[in-house]
Amino acid sequence: MIMITGGSGQLSSLVAQKAAVAGLPFVTGSSTVSDGAPDRRRIDFDDPATLDFSGVSTLFLVSAGYAEDDVVMARHENAIAAAEAQGVKHLIYTSLSATGDHLAFALAHRWTERRLKQSGLSWTVLRNGLYAELIGTLAAPVDGVIRAPFGSALISPVAREDLAEAAITVLTAPEQHADTVYELAGKGSWSIADLAGRVGIPYAPAALETTRQSLSSMPLLPFQPPMLMSIYAAAAAGFLESRSTDLGKLLQTAPRDTLALAAAAIRSGT
Numbered sequence: 001m002i003m004i005t006g007g008s009g010q011l012s013s014l015v016a017q018k019a020a021v022a023g024l025p026f027v028t029g030s031s032t033v034s035d036g037a038p039d040r041r042r043i044d045f046d047d048p049a050t051l052d053f054s055g056v057s058t059l060f061l062v063s064a065g066y067a068e069d070d071v072v073m074a075r076h077e078n079a080i081a082a083a084e085a086q087g088v089k090h091l092i093y094t095s096l097s098a099t100g101d102h103l104a105f106a107l108a109h110r111w112t113e114r115r116l117k118q119s120g121l122s123w124t125v126l127r128n129g130l131y132a133e134l135i136g137t138l139a140a141p142v143d144g145v146i147r148a149p150f151g152s153a154l155i156s157p158v159a160r161e162d163l164a165e166a167a168i169t170v171l172t173a174p175e176q177h178a179d180t181v182y183e184l185a186g187k188g189s190w191s192i193a194d195l196a197g198r199v200g201i202p203y204a205p206a207a208l209e210t211t212r213q214s215l216s217s218m219p220l221l222p223f224q225p226p227m228l229m230s231i232y233a234a235a236a237a238g239f240l241e242s243r244s245t246d247l248g249k250l251l252q253t254a255p256r257d258t259l260a261l262a263a264a265a266i267r268s269g270t
């Protein structure tokens with residue numbers, strides 16, 4: 001049986017929906033449920049006592065990344081250690097693409113990959129690129145102008161739903177993807193100027209310092225401004241462009257139009 005962790009999350013929800021359609025045997029785990037429904041267990045990486053992986057042969061471990069590095073690494077350590085102790089055979093981890101190596105949250109992902117490779121488990125690492133939907137959200141216009149400091153370089157975001165479909169390919173036959181890292185940045189590349197053009201609004205990127213000052217006046221958690229700033233800086237420096245991706249190896253259909261998805265995120269104000 002498969003367990004999909006992070007059940008309340010957007011990626012996990014898509015993976016669970018598609019697993020149901022594919023007829024895969026699975027349960028979900030979520031830190032947000034308190035009951036013990038047979039198909040939905042309480043799984044909170046912060047609380048090792050909840051990590052019941054009984055009957056689970058394949059664990060789909062969705063990163064729980066919205067916290068400081070020490071917290072994220074401890075969460076993932078708890079989950080991997082419990083999987084080792086309880087006889088899970090194969091662990092699939094949703095990591096971060098190589099294009100994201102310069103992002104502030106790359107460290108916890110790379111730590112988790114190393115921990116997983118040193119475990120006694122069979123594993124697959126899905127190195128997910130940044131979501132196109134996220135880029136659209138971060139490029140939200142202010143007074144009708146996109147001011148987010150993405151610079152002018154190309155970026156290669158990916159559709160969250162394509163990542164969920166890629167995950168289903170691995171979940172359908174995990175043994176065929178054992179001890180494999182898949183780089184899953186998007187196939188197409190575009191700039192934020194392209195995005196602005198698609199939506200029909202101007203793009204006038206602010207300086208990084210101006211954006212950092214704006215963020216400092218927002219109700220954000222301490223780890224969030226550096227995380228966001230690293231996305232802008234890495235994009236502007238050209239590090240978020242991918243020249244090759246393994247997406248086509250895992251997708252059964254053509255990748256979704258990421259520029260359209262990012263534009264839709266802007267139009268919907270999400």
Ligand SMILES: NC(=O)c1ccc[n+]([C@@H]2O[C@H](COP(=O)([O-])OP(=O)(O)OC[C@H]3O[C@@H](n4cnc5c(N)ncnc54)[C@H](OP(=O)(O)O)[C@@H]3O)[C@@H](O)[C@H]2O)c1
Nearest residue numbers: 006007008009010011030031044045063064065129130131
């Ligand atoms: N590639 C990208 O562009 C990108 C962007 C944002 C985030 N991410 C990473 O990818 C993950 C999935 O993305 P998403 O779009 O589905 O994010 P999301 O909708 O914000 O979901 C957050 C996820 O974190 C899980 N989580 C939080 N605290 C947890 C805990 N104590 N124990 C276990 N799980 C916990 C949540 O699961 P429950 O609350 O159900 O337990 C949920 O699955 C995120 O968690 C983050 O690490 C990637």
